[in-house]
Amino acid sequence: MYGFFEYGMWVIVLKETSEIIGRIGFDNRQVDGEVVPEMGYVIDPAYQNTGIGYECGMAALLYMKESLGIEHINCLMPKDNFRSEMLAKKLGFEYKTTINNYKMYEIFTQFI
Numbered sequence: 497m498y499g500f501f502e503y504g505m506w507v508i509v510l511k512e513t514s515e516i517i518g519r520i521g522f523d524n525r526q527v528d529g530e531v532v533p534e535m536g537y538v539i540d541p542a543y544q545n546t547g548i549g550y551e552c553g554m555a556a557l558l559y560m561k562e563s564l565g566i567e568h569i570n571c572l573m574p575k576d577n578f579r580s581e582m583l584a585k586k587l588g589f590e591y592k593t594t595i596n597n598y599k600m601y602e603i604f605t606q607f608i
Contacts, residue, residue, distance in 0.1 A: 561605035
């Protein structure tokens, strides 16, 4: 991905212990004939609701906006993944549609 798009997935590492506690980043998905970056993330349950997901998510979104000029990003998650949905909303994503059993959110980086 990096060779073509200058983005992909990053691991989330605790500075204090060097422990890997998750990952966050972007892939591409075709939606309505347009290829749009899609944000994905997973964080060890022991570190959820600590602000780490938000901090890493904002850093990733700002990278896409400021370094690459990306204007539109989607985030797709299972309908019943309420924690992912809460983080997406906190990051500024807004609900767009439901596809099969997945909710799609989107963000326009001009509003970050």
